[in-house]
Amino acid sequence: MTFTDRRDYIRQTYATETAAQKKARESLTDPNDQISIHPEDGRFLQCLIHLAKVKTIVEIGTLGGYSALWMADALPDDGLLTTIEYDPRRAAIARDNTKHEKKIKIIEGDALTVLPQLSQDGPFDMAFIDADKLQYGHYLDWAEENIRKDGLIICDNAFLFDAVWKDGPVDRVRETARRIMRDVNTRLADPEKYHAILLPTVEGMAVAQKRF
Numbered sequence: 306m307t308f309t310d311r312r313d314y315i316r317q318t319y320a321t322e323t324a325a326q327k328k329a330r331e332s333l334t335d336p337n338d339q340i341s342i343h344p345e346d347g348r349f350l351q352c353l354i355h356l357a358k359v360k361t362i363v364e365i366g367t368l369g370g371y372s373a374l375w376m377a378d379a380l381p382d383d384g385l386l387t388t389i390e391y392d393p394r395r396a397a398i399a400r401d402n403t404k405h406e407k408k409i410k411i412i413e414g415d416a417l418t419v420l421p422q423l424s425q426d427g428p429f430d431m432a433f434i435d436a437d438k439l440q441y442g443h444y445l446d447w448a449e450e451n452i453r454k455d456g457l458i459i460c461d462n463a464f465l466f467d468a469v470w471k472d473g474p475v476d477r478v479r480e481t482a483r484r485i486m487r488d489v490n491t492r493l494a495d496p497e498k499y500h501a502i503l504l505p506t507v508e509g510m511a512v513a514q515k516r517f
């Protein structure tokens with residue numbers, strides 16, 4: 306049995322897409338847009354949302370709204386997912402893909418500018434960090450301030466395309482990004498501050514519950 310066999314089995318049995326999720330994934334035809342989470346990641350996020358009774362989520366990095374649709378499906382009727390996307394083309398695709406979902410609010414803009422403005426609506430129950438890797442440290446700083454005690458901070462791509470544990474140069478990964486991702490993982494792994502683990506998903510997903 307290979308990793309792909311396992312992944313396919315999990316997708317088929319536990320992580321079937323809704324029609325809206327499938328349509329959102331298929332709407333991303335540009336090769337540069339093939340960077341959404343995977344269905345099993347979406348289902349895992351839903352389980353976390355149910356287990357931790359999450360009602361409010363801030364997502365950094367919307368793309369076409371695929372992960373937002375997965376997460377919003379797990380929120381209660383009065384829940385809200387606010388998701389930030391700075392690329393106008395992608396934000397427009399996401400608005401179209403999520404137009405029937407009242408629990409998703411898309412903010413078009415740079416997360417570094419939008420997040421401080423969002424703080425007034427917090428604290429939030431969960432942050433899903435899935436945008437530019439060079440800013441992960443800043444996103445974690447924001448989440449540490451604005452996610453409530455016992456809330457969740459999730460970082461996707463925590464393997465940094467398999468560069469995080471390597472020492473030499475890795476194609477298309479900047480050394481600064483590797484330093485930042487290692488620092489983020491070290492911060493989340495602090496047992497005094499978080500109950501956390503880096504899960505071996507395709508991209509690596511760091512999952513942390515805040516203890517302070």
Ligand SMILES: C[S@@+](CC[C@H](N)C(=O)[O-])C[C@H]1O[C@@H](n2cnc3c(N)ncnc32)[C@H](O)[C@@H]1O
Pocket residue numbers: 340341342365366367368369370371372373389390391392395414415416417435436437440
């Ligand atoms: C990996 S994709 C997000 C995928 C999405 N979460 C999903 O799984 O469906 C990262 C997105 O973050 C956006 N992004 C990158 N830097 C950003 C920033 N500083 N502010 C807002 N969005 C940003 C990119 O344009 C891209 O669409």
